[in-house]
Amino acid sequence: MEAVTDRVFRYMIETYAPADLYFTEFCCVDSWDTPGWSVSSKRLDRYPNETKLIAQIWGSNPDKYYQVSRYLAANNYQGVDINMGCPDKAVIKKGCCAALADNQPLAREIIQAVQEGAGNLPVSVKTRLGNKSDQSEIWVEFLAKQGIDMLTMHGRIAKDMSKYPADWEKIGRSSVIAKSVNPDIKFLGNGDLLDLDQAKHYIDLYQLDGVMIARGIFSNFFVFSGKKGTKSELLKVAKKHLELFIDSNQEYCLRRYSSFKKFFKMYIREFEGADQLRSRLMTTTTPEQALDLLSDQETLASP
Ligand SMILES: Cc1cc2nc3c(=O)[nH]c(=O)nc-3n(C[C@H](O)[C@H](O)[C@H](O)COP(=O)(O)O)c2cc1C
Structure with a gap:
């Protein structure tokens, strides 16, 4: 795609x-x-x-x-x-x-x-x-x-x-x-x-x-494994993706941060508080800000 x-x-x-x-x-x-x-x-x-x-x-x-x-x-x-x-x-x-x-x-x-x-x-x-x-x-x-x-x-x-x-x-x-x-x-x-x-x-x-399968991944990132991700799994993959985006974008300047935001709709969904978190992520202007938000959520979610 x-x-x-x-x-x-x-x-x-x-x-x-x-x-x-x-x-x-x-x-x-x-x-x-x-x-x-x-x-x-x-x-x-x-x-x-x-x-x-x-x-x-x-x-x-x-x-x-x-x-x-x-x-x-x-x-x-x-x-x-x-x-x-x-x-x-x-x-x-x-x-x-x-x-x-x-x-x-x-x-x-x-x-x-x-x-x-x-x-x-x-x-x-x-x-x-x-x-x-x-x-x-x-x-x-x-x-x-x-x-x-x-x-x-x-x-x-x-x-x-x-x-x-x-x-x-x-x-x-x-x-x-x-x-x-x-x-x-x-x-x-x-x-x-x-x-x-x-x-x-x-x-x-x-x-x-x-x-x-193409768009199917937008409603379930884990579609190829046949399972649904838990909140902590989804937060973890969202963070990992952002980190890789930050690292790779230095050499791979084709993609702007605004184009990354579609992935928040894929990862931040179908768990308690997902809608509010996604709205906040959508207003971030840098990937680093989004990473901070996700890290805060992970801390809150961990027992
Ligand atoms: C954002 C987006 C980008 C796409 N880019 C390509 C592409 O580069 N090459 C291609 O063969 N199909 C592309 N498609 C079409 C999909 O591969 C697929 O054929 C189509 O979305 C229908 O399958 P789906 O219902 O599983 O999504 C794209 C579809 C979307 C939504």
Whole structure:
């Protein structure tokens, strides 16, 4: 998730409630070889010991996809994922991401460029049921024919953004189509999952290889462990995240403190006094102030 799953947050998840696989924020390849790459490439930042990390890229220029995929292969990522699902109006206007469902020739060129550049790394695509309408049957068949290793399907079309619930039946049907064309493909479903019970239900019902959970972590940081955190656990992780944010931001200046505050909504919830504490945290102007507040709470909470 853009502006959410940076390396610090991935470290938090991996340490306290690990997932099986992580994706970077989506990184635009088109600025490769230009001064803009130093900013775009921050989205690929990783800790050297991350071993379950797939880099996600997007853009419009197949040659840049090739160059960036070579770079990713040389830098120990575990795979390259092509974003063909983002519904943002600005990217759709450029013909990128979900708009590629309407441009199979370019989608094919991009996939081939990534496969060539990525060498032995697995290549995957994340997409939607379609762009302006449900194109899933032809779109999934087309994608699976390109010999990709994994396909993640978000169960909505781009035009609808998140207006309607994700259509898991269509995700299930897409998996059948993909596997009938390419039996080795791994197929993941995505959309509206809040916990592991729901995830397991859909995996079993539609014989999926797995699911991707994104916003579910906003309502439960521990979602991948299948448990809910206690007040003291939540205070502890909030503090740890802030400390890492402070340390890493000296070299990683992409994120401002204001953008960190969304994490308070994730950690400071569903315990006695959470609403008041969160309101106070939201008015802080530096991470150090927030750290002091959290430390006071921890002292009060300890027996
Ligand atoms: C803040 C935010 C940022 C996102 N950034 C990305 C991204 O960089 N790449 C991507 O493939 N999807 C991105 N998504 C979409 C999610 O990966 C996911 O497909 C979508 O939220 C639906 O799944 P969910 O219901 O589990 O959240 C983003 C979603 C949100 C809310």
